[in-house]
Amino acid sequence: MITKQLLTIKSHMQIAEDTFEVVLHSPLAKELKPGQFVHIALANHMLRRPVSVAGVDTESETFTIIFKIFGAGTRELSKFQAGDSLDVILPCGSYYPVDQLEIDHALIVGGGIGVPPLYYLAKTLKEKGIKVTSVLGFQSKEQIFYEEKFQALGNTYIATNDGSYGKKGFVTDIINELNPAFDYFFSCGPTPMLKAVSGQLDGHKGYISLEERMGCGVGTCYACVVPLKEDPKKSKKICKDGPVFSANEVILT
């Protein structure tokens, strides 16, 4: 059941260059599934900002988001403090259907602000006894976050565009080299990365998570559509039918 709630910020801290981790309290926290997002209102901004769920703690009824300063809205979000409140719509969108899948070994491929939802996913997979290999891409060393946390869940490989840490290049370069065994892949990141990864892993089963500029965030405005492979005249809504899609479902543009 989707709702609008005023949530208290439990902690707010910088974890990498321009990157912040915020923990929010909500009785609905436990209902948030890996891949889903929350839609955050900001004073002086007409539109809400979508941010993925990066983790849930059912006991404390909290969930975590991680975001990077990109423009005016995320900058405003970076200035909040523990104790402040945020007006949030949640839970939004679809999730990685981990319960329905038979997986032995999952390959996680994330880039930049696509990494946060994958951490929640990787943690959930690991808790189900599934082996996890993670390949993560960042712009540079200063932008890297959660490396140890991913390491704790399985082998983790990092690429940076500028080579300041890990492999110089892209996640696809690591996958090329590594040629890892896996039965499902899960990817989230900028569209060019998703395109490259789905191309590279074509033929494998997998799920990807998309981004698009949103109006409503709940499925009423048709702002966030993505065309379907089976019929490009048809589309799905990223905010409601997505953001998670099966790897061969949609056309990436």
Added chain:
Amino acid sequence: MITKQLLTIKSHMQIAEDTFEVVLHSPLAKELKPGQFVHIALANHMLRRPVSVAGVDTESETFTIIFKIFGAGTRELSKFQAGDSLDVILPCGSYYPVDQLEIDHALIVGGGIGVPPLYYLAKTLKEKGIKVTSVLGFQSKEQIFYEEKFQALGNTYIATNDGSYGKKGFVTDIINELNPAFDYFFSCGPTPMLKAVSGQLDGHKGYISLEERMGCGVGTCYACVVPLKEDPKKSKKICKDGPVFSANEVILT
């Protein structure tokens, strides 16, 4: 010399219903004269808000403003706290020419948010050894402020519209009854009051201070004009030539 400054709030407190007294620090405080105003910027508001100077403390380099919550801007202003900063243009406008006048006994007539500048004026007059009689009008008891401060400067009479304190009625009723002796009157308040007072005291020498919706507040936009008695096709700017005018100079509408 008019400037734009970021000023620190030294104290911020409620002094009557919806009415706040704010003390601001500025090296320019000592240049602010009775009748002048400052022009305050507010985030999320296109236009600045003009507020009169209600007092100056040259030693601490501070000045006082008093304002009442009227709409969104003054409501926002009411939420600031000591330590916060305000973006202020100062000093703005003309002042009561107390140094140029030979006065023995001044009659002060103020209504509502017209009272604050008159306190600074009354204090200045008193310091010059001039006798001060004050007639102040408020909507109701809860709205009254600075009564004792005015009392300390001279006889003070209060009218309330609803009769909840002092005389029930208007400042003009008190003046009628009192028929006070004075050589100059000084009045500030809502235009209907100014009209009534100037009418009642016609023939006396005096000064009035006007309000009008402002754009620039410094004399460039022609938003705040008032027609002149000598030639209604001519006008003066309230923000620059005013807000203080000699009682017979302008046409009140």
Added chain:
Amino acid sequence: MNLTTRLPGLTLKNPVMPASGCFGFGKEYSQFYDLSELGAIIVKAATGEARYGNPTPRVAETSSGMLNAIGLQNPGVEKIIEEELPFLRSYDTPVIANVAGSTVEEYVKVTETLNRSEDIAAIELNISCPNVKEGGVQFGTDPSLAKEVTYQVKEASDYPVYVKLSPNVSNIVEMAKAVADAGADGLSMINTLTGMQINLKQRKPIIANKTGGLSGPAIKPIAIRMIYEVRQALDIPIIGMGGIITAEDALEFLLAGANAVAVGTANFQNPLACPEIINDLPSVLKQYGFDSVEDVIGKGHV
């Protein structure tokens, strides 16, 4: 406090309804509150056939507003009647269908198809969508085309027809007169103003369609002015919209001469915008000295 307002074919328990395109067909927001609270519901535009709409990005944020270029994406009028409208039957609130098209024939066809549905109470004739290549806005900026399409749709319709006007014109009164002459039962105003935002990094318009329709509080003064001008010139009922966020905003539209109001962009910021405005309206009306909604309509004229 009596919030009832009466318009041709519509007796509304309160004057507040979601605007077309900002509420889908109601399902999503029904998760947030009981849609029966609404004065009415204007659903997303219907065209003759299914339309994909424009490429994405389709929205951008602006100062106190937003741009959109959805491009009339919808499943087509038949599917809307079969698959979308029945859901709204269970709510005690009239539904207004929004009719769009590229040609007079398409407008007429959609209208005729809608005649078969018993799930609607009125038609809003959208001659003002700025986001489609052909049709739409030309009808909304040329008085003689507007007159023609209104006349034809009116002929075809068993339901009252509210014509939705475009603000992208020099003379809104002329447009209003043209459609009133053609038999419009009421007006809906305003649709969005054509705007653009350029992405500084990408050095191109943010919206893939380049231009989009500007909505939100930024355009409220234009909406108020146009409604005021039309109300001065004509007696025709008006559904007013453009930047309404609060009950005070709704009151301003009623004072300008609107008989009811629609809330668009505000739904995105606050899914509870409509019920909150409805809830606040009685006390706001009282605060400003009014006894009922009908008491307010047009009272801002001097």
Added chain:
Amino acid sequence: MNLTTRLPGLTLKNPVMPASGCFGFGKEYSQFYDLSELGAIIVKAATGEARYGNPTPRVAETSSGMLNAIGLQNPGVEKIIEEELPFLRSYDTPVIANVAGSTVEEYVKVTETLNRSEDIAAIELNISCPNVKEGGVQFGTDPSLAKEVTYQVKEASDYPVYVKLSPNVSNIVEMAKAVADAGADGLSMINTLTGMQINLKQRKPIIANKTGGLSGPAIKPIAIRMIYEVRQALDIPIIGMGGIITAEDALEFLLAGANAVAVGTANFQNPLACPEIINDLPSVLKQYGFDSVEDVIGKGHV
């Protein structure tokens, strides 16, 4: 960073100038900074005789904008030449005079009078002021009237003529073409959009003139769209304006196709708006990968 931009009759050291009506004749803001920092200065409108303008209130605040109905108050062109313009001589910045009128004859008379002044570098022909009863905006919404007045003023003027367009039209390109055909050296766009705000307590429009011109960030998307459209259709130089607050905003206008920009409403919020934008511009240009102002112009087109 080279901020120079060249327009007919104007070589500007930077592309930023205050907009007409938002800077008086410069005296007041000269208290805040050295006016020589400015790329140019557009002064308040001049008419044939002194005008009192409209009754007050003349301004109102809106979401991310403001309404004004000053009504072209000014001391008349003669007095402006004698008493106002000489003050600006001491600054190293070109002055653009803004010409207004109710009739073609008045426009021509003002222009002829300005020809006698050596204190100006160009004329901005204001055919778009929405706040005067006669003249002004009709010229700005009727292409043939716009053409006629431009032609006559162009004939009368020794200075280059920039025609200031009204956004209150369905087709801005048609207007731009009309005045370009008549010989305009450049365009100034946009003037304000006609709007209204109603005072809920007083139950009447806040602005005594009822309607006023909407300016500020609220209208920026409309300005950007119109400049983009005109730049697509014509090669004529454009001074862009409408809602500029920051150097990023200025960059957006240049990308849309403006050759220089004017800053209006922002001056009221921040008297230092112009010098701050000029100061920030080099680093903003650099951040987005540009080497000079002329390098940016029109680069937002795809």
